Amino acid sequence: MIPENLPPLLAEALSARGYETLTPVQASVVADDAKGRDLLVSAQTGSGKTVAFGLAMADELMPDGALDRPAAPLALVIAPTRELALQVSRELMWLYASAGARIATCVGGMDASRERRSLNQGVHIVVGTPGRLRDHLERGALNLAALRVAVLDEADEMLDMGFREDLEQLLDGTPETRRTLLFSATLPRPIVALARTYQRDALRISTVGEDRGHGDIEYQAMAVPPSDIENAVVNLLRLHEAETAMLFCATRDNVRHLHASLLERGFAAVALSGEHSQNERNAALQALRDQRARVCVATDVAARGIDLPSLSLVVHVELPRDAETLQHRSGRTGRAGRKGTAVLIVPYPKRRRVDMMLRSARIAVTWTPVPSADDIRAADRERLLTQLAEPVELDEEDNALGLRLLEQREPHEIAAMLVRLMRSRLPSPEEMLESSEPDRGQRGGDTRTGEHRPGFDDTVWFKMDIGRRQNADPRWLLPLICRRGHVTRDEIGAIRIDQNETRVQIPRAVAAKFAASVAKTAGQGNDESGITIIPADGPPPQAPRGAGAGAGPRGRKPNGPRPASYSARPTRPRR
Known part of the structure; x- marks a missing residue:
């Protein structure tokens, strides 16, 4: 049920978007006791945080139910990465579309002069990354004198990435009367210290316990010999044949190696790590969105802020350092009611440590064997039969070619040749240690x-x-x-x-x-x-x-x- 205390224009936008009820974090920030207060919110990735702070700042942006003419920005949203800032901007655009909000996005890798022109023409909301926003502030293009709300999204990640000085300079340039909404997956000491400095009597909201593990994500784990990790990745990709899959590694070198290995085996894969330029990142993400690539190999930081609607499989090729990182990675899938699968590949000697981490995080996981070559071939057969059973429209040329084939071959021979052709286009499964010596x-x-x-x-x-x-x-x-x-x-x-x-x-x-x-x-x-x-x-x-x-x-x-x-x-x- 959509709360009645929301501005009508935003309630209509939510209904048009298919919202029947709010997520726990969204409901918490619009509750009566949160109205007008600074908020310190702890919530997991994929819990609807962007819409949450979009709703939370509505009273400051449109106290009379409508927006004033665009001038100096009323709200500032700071995000750690370019991709996350662009994603936030897109979410706020549909949420405030009926209200006629003008939103400016200021991120690295974009045309700074165009951003300055947009700011000079007047805006209601500015979304950006710390470095680019600070640059506009120092050049006089970003005027924060009228700001009513400041939002820090993924605040823990921004501090980890070394943006403390940028954040402090931006917040110091805002009026003391502003509301400060601080969203963070975790609340380590630096975040608490930042909140004490820039917030007044903040209401602390935590929905981690309710969102923990993501109900729409199925967690699996499989123990493998350390020497068979790469083969396990190959077999997982072949078993699921996900529309889009994301593989997480710990270092740039490992991303580079695994990416090259998957390309060698015939997978359509892209890589994202700190060594890639912004243009390379843009090209990789576009390849995933238009399905020219189906596998993304990435480091934790490089994957921040990426939203791929078709992502249904996350594989932890290297174990995350803790449960929070596990959930951040896994939260890239299982969003907006869609189902997703997160798989941990666990070297045998590390199984006990992983068990303890999962128990402490209250994540229900199913331990499964690594898919064997026989498992993959069986899945391929089912997928082929399903594809052939789907209705398709055949034109005259298709029918004519089919009749020619029937004149030259028996029907069962044509079917077998079709199966062989489809198999030849798929990477071969790997023989695992367990299955190679049963x-x-x-x-x-x-x-x-x-x-x-x-x-x-x-x-x-x-x-x-x-x-x-x-x-x-x-x-x-x-x-x-x-x-x-x-x-x-x-x-x-x-x-x-x-x-x-x-x-x-x-x-x-x-x-x-x-x-x-x-x-x-x-x-x-x-x-x-x-x-x-x-x-x-x-x-x-x-x-x-x-x-x-x-x-x-x-x-x-x-x-x-x-x-x-x-x-x-x-x-x-x-x-």
């Missing part, structure tokens, strides 16, 4: 039966100080053993995982070399989880029935160097 869990993970593979009659056992309590799993222990011991997979026999330790079977012919290698690599930072590998005093005891080799429900944070990150650039398996 018997590995029995051959290498569980030797309860005492059976030996050929060539493993004369063996030596080694033990590792990690077991089911620490989420030990053959799928990530196997590549670790190969790296530490300088052996191949074929030179590793059984892997027996017990409650607190794991024993590994090595042929006696290579046991001495293996022992020397694990001793040498232990002190060279090659052990990615601090695990100790030493000779065992004999074979493991027979495991009781039901004591399998899978990961247990609990785990510990390994000692030693941090696990290798995605920046190690895993290579594709040879075919």
